[in-house]
Amino acid sequence: MTAAVFFGCAFIAFGPAFALFIFTIARDPLRVIIFIAGAFFWLLSLLLSSLVWFIAMKASNAEDTKVQKGLLIFGVMFSVLIQEVFRFAYYRLLRKANEGLAAISDEETSPISVRQMAYVAGLGFGIISGAFSMINILSDSLGPGTVGIFGDSQYYFITSALMTLAITLLHTFWGVVFFEGCEKSRWWVIAVVVCLHLLVSGLSLLNPLYEGSLPPVYAVTVLMAVWAFFSSGGSLHNLSLLFTSKRSEVESS
């Protein structure tokens, strides 16, 4: 669909992720390492789940569309579960690493807190998941045409970009909440995160009924944003402090 759509969709899908990376991760090399490792863990989970789906698909009848659709749904659900398992594995790895980091640092404590690691790991998951979803679509959008000659919706590119944006943010928030839940041994938190992930992925199967998939996913995103804010130490008091301090700065200057 030409360069305009390419840049538009790229900015929509990766704009916030890019901003987050630039302002919060790029300056600290330790955060960059945790970010990349998190992305790698997500890639591993995807590799494993796609291997399972691929074998199942090859073993089944390629002609039968019902079976293929069923396999696809199974594949999606299985992948979600594997991703969450790998998130947990990464949490365990980071906890171990944290002790090591604390040992080698000048101060007695680790240079990075578990909350920050949670955020960085979640962002790593999110960006790589978004990249995997969106890059092929972006490269196709560079051509002169758009989707639709076989009857599909012409809004495919925009909705894919919006979905990718949501998924990226969701992974970030889930990372924060998940690690917090593991820290405090609140297992119901983990269960809720997994269920929400399953819900969001299941909603994406409703496409091309975009009204059915996008608004609920964004609702979940907003919900998760609020939860992650409170889970990572924010509070309404802090928010009010933010605005009053600004006002006081304005008054004093």
Add this chain to the structure above:
Amino acid sequence: MEAAFFTRSTMVKMKNSSRVAGVAVIKSNTGPTEGFSPHTSCPNQNTGVYTEHYGPELANCNNTVWNPLGNGLSYEDFAFPIFSLKDDNQTQVIRKCYEDHNMRMNGSAPQYPLCAMQLFSHMHAVTDTVTCMRRTDLQNSFSINPEKLCDPLSDFNVWTSIRPLNNSIKGHKENESVVIAAARLDGRSFFWDIAPSAEGTVSSIVTLLAAAQALYPVALEAPPQRNIFFTFFQGEAFDYIGSSRMVYDMENSKFVIDLDNVHSLLEIGQIGLRNGQSLWMHSDPVSRKNTTVNKQVTLFIKSVASSLNLSLNEPSATQALPPSSFQRFLRVRPVPGLVLADHQASFTNRYYESLYDTATYLNVTYPSDLSPEQQLEYETEAAKSLTQVATLVARSIYKQAGGEDRFLNNITADTKTVTLFFSGFNIFVLKMCTNMCAPSSSAESSPPQYYIGLRLDNTVKSVTRFVQFILANMTGTVTKLNQSQCQNPKDVPGESKDLYSYSWVSGPVSVNGTTDPYCVRSSVHLSKALSPAFELTDYGSREYSTWTESRWKTIRARIFLVASPQLEMMTLGVGVAVLLVSLVVTYFISSKAELLFSATREPPNTTY
């Protein structure tokens, strides 16, 4: 667009419009009833024999317009690609895409997304032959990896002689007087490599082949006084490439004979649409002003007319010679000659050099219950008519070469052979070739096309090969040489590579699929048909043909839907907005992070 709209007026309108980016024409099997010829109305007018110095009143078709239906489309310069599409499933997809998305509904303009088509047809050459050959020469001189931009059209003429001549000695042959029987091998149309040329070319090829087959046994048994050449000229549609080259070679002693050896020439023009009416014998009035030439031509006409009981006529004495290879001979020497045609003045062919000049146009129809093998052998009216002409040609050539009258009746063309050739050259060559072709023939199941094309590695065009090997099989003798001897007969006693050419033929395929190959010795040769202008590197020559074909990248097309520009701009706008907002918000939040994300009760040594 559908084929009915492919007319000159439409195409000129599109050429002048700035809003047309390309044209795709859906071919139809039959042409418009009023005729369609994209060639000019006066074919090859600048390279024929009539100029201001020779017959000025006949030059530029002042006297007779040969192709009145010609609209000159093939000679227009279009700045956009023009594709031709077969009317099959893929074309139906294109039509459906148009109907689904681009048609006007109730008088209002169609809504986005709209169906669009992209044509890829990159050509390396620009402007004209002089420019692109100059650039190619520059590349060859100065570049490490030279890139050719265009290639001259070239292929090979096929010729054979009744009495073999020493091919390695070029130039004038003592005591040789030769009668040449000629036909053309090529055609063209508006589109590249589409040239069915049934009336224009195939009829004359088939007739000459049948005449050769009829004449050879008698000529071997009772040799005529003079030698006889059967020649097939390639590239005649493009300003007489083959015949101008042969005449040039004859003039410069690079051919096995020269012009002094040529006694007379009989050319077979377009004869497929005779339909039982008379055949016309055209001659050149300007050369006939000379009494000797006139006497020879009159004698020739008499011998032709008396060969067979066929209705023959001469057009008016002041009428010019139609466009034919004979004109190139006349440019150099007033050789007595005739051109046989089915038209008196302008062509009866309504589809001259167009894609509609097919077997269907010649009314070659078969009863529907025949299999392809049976179709090859079914004797159509067209084939019978051509057989008569072939007999006429064979007998008149024999008579003109000084053969005795008592043998004339033994010379008869075989209707079965003509039928086989006619179907083969028009419709499916593969079947015909299993009976008498060389092992290197490629499998082609579509009708052969007669556009001359290029010779990139000195390969020979398949149709030329067919003609060569068919002629060799018909007029040659089977020898007992094995394959290696056949390819190099130098050391075999009694065989001479100078006089003959040897071909290893696979022979007919037997019942269980095996072939029994053998070596055929014949005097069929190929001579290069590349315009002398390229030998002389005179790329802007006005004497010789300077046609070239541009090099091109893969030619393809695709269809897709195009979104409205508003939607695209909106996507970009939303994207930029999202990016800016997220940058601002993230900066803001990260700068206030300590304030936002601190818990109210904190152990003092916890770092964030």
